[in-house]
Amino acid sequence: MDKKIKKAIFPAGGLGTRFLPATKASPKEMLPIVDKPMIQYAIEEAIGCNIEEFIIITGKYKRAIEDHFDSAYELEENLRKSDKKKLLEEITRLNHIKLAYIRQRAALGLGHAILCAKPFVKDEPFAVLLSDDVIDTEETLLKDMIRLYGKYGCPVVALEEVPISEVNKYGIIKGTAAGDSVYKISDLIEKPSKEKAPSNLAIIGRYILTSEIFAILEKLPPGKGGEIQLTDALKALLKKQAIYGYLFKGKRYDAGDKLGYLKATVNFALKNTEISDSFARYLLDITMTLKHKKQH
Ligand code: UTP
Numbered sequence: 327m328d329k330k331i332k333k334a335i336f337p338a339g340g341l342g343t344r345f346l347p348a349t350k351a352s353p354k355e356m357l358p359i360v361d362k363p364m365i366q367y368a369i370e371e372a373i374g375c376n377i378e379e380f381i382i383i384t385g386k387y388k389r390a391i392e393d394h395f396d397s398a399y400e401l402e403e404n405l406r407k408s409d410k411k412k413l414l415e416e417i418t419r420l421n422h423i424k425l426a427y428i429r430q431r432a433a434l435g436l437g438h439a440i441l442c443a444k445p446f447v448k449d450e451p452f453a454v455l456l457s458d459d460v461i462d463t464e465e466t467l468l469k470d471m472i473r474l475y476g477k478y479g480c481p482v483v484a485l486e487e488v489p490i491s492e493v494n495k496y497g498i499i500k501g502t503a504a505g506d507s508v509y510k511i512s513d514l515i516e517k518p519s520k521e522k523a524p525s526n527l528a529i530i531g532r533y534i535l536t537s538e539i540f541a542i543l544e545k546l547p548p549g550k551g552g553e554i555q556l557t558d559a560l561k562a563l564l565k566k567q568a569i570y571g572y573l574f575k576g577k578r579y580d581a582g583d584k585l586g587y588l589k590a591t592v593n594f595a596l597k598n599t600e601i602s603d604s605f606a607r608y609l610l611d612i613t614m615t616l617k618h619k620k621q622h
Pocket of ligand 1: 435
């Protein structure tokens with residue numbers, strides 16, 4: 327078995343309803359966090375893990391994603407002529423990567439989006455990155471998961487401990503500890519009520535999967551919300567294969583949600599050398615003003 331992960335899928339075919347009206351005619355994945363669209367953070371995270379082929383699942387109103395990763399000759403020429411080397415380097419840095427786009431004809435769910443990539447992935451293991459789960463570039467989550475896949479040769483999903491009041495937003499696992507931050511999964515439930523949740527270990531948007539998932543997805547009936555759910559496919563896969571969970575203890579931002587998006591923006595703005603000092607001063611200023619208002 328080839329244990330190297332060379333391909334990654336970036337599902338971006340969802341409707342982004344939590345971000346309407348911004349996402350009515352523009353992709354959620356193109357919303358900028360400081361100066362880069364959120365999907366670029368995910369692509370760069372995968373590049374850092376030696377991924378060689380990038381498969382983006384798109385849909386209606388998602389064409390801006392393809393334009394973003396395409397060459398922009400006129401703009402490049404303009405920057406070259408005006409000697410804006412840094413900007414030129416910034417917009418051409420990813421020009422060499424191997425990208426493929428597959429259009430998901432209807433937003434039938436994350437499981438369906440992944441199934442759309444079957445002809446490109448064939449029988450290789452692959453990574454899945456949900457770009458609205460933004461993870462700080464200093465984190466090694468995906469690298470750690472790839473290492474774990476190398477050890478077990480089985481699918482690995484990223485986990486995070488969430489407050490019990492939020493289990494109904496995630497796929498939740500039941501599992502037993504199998505090492506440092508590692509769980510062997512025995513069951514998975516998509517968006518359970520807090521009474522029915524077997525734990526508070528939620529699946530977040532990073533996966534290492536094997537091609538066995540495609541045959542299951544092909545036969546899977548729609549689940550919660552009428553969508554083909556990846557969690558349901560993983561539950562079915564458990565009957566044939568072990569699945570491991572890797573507990574992430576770093577910082578993840580649910581940038582598909584307004585509050586999470588704002589938190590991600592603040593985090594990355596504070597790390598941006600161009601604006602971090604003045605932005606930190608601004609944050610202190612408004613914090614003081616808010617405190618003052620609260621006291622009166
Ligand atoms: P979300 O659950 O965030 O759904 O999907 P969404 O449609 O993007 O946003 P909301 O919840 O309506 O606000 C998780 C990931 O799966 C992709 C999304 O693009 C996102 O990256 N997805 C979801 C698809 O590619 N296709 C689908 O049919 C559904």
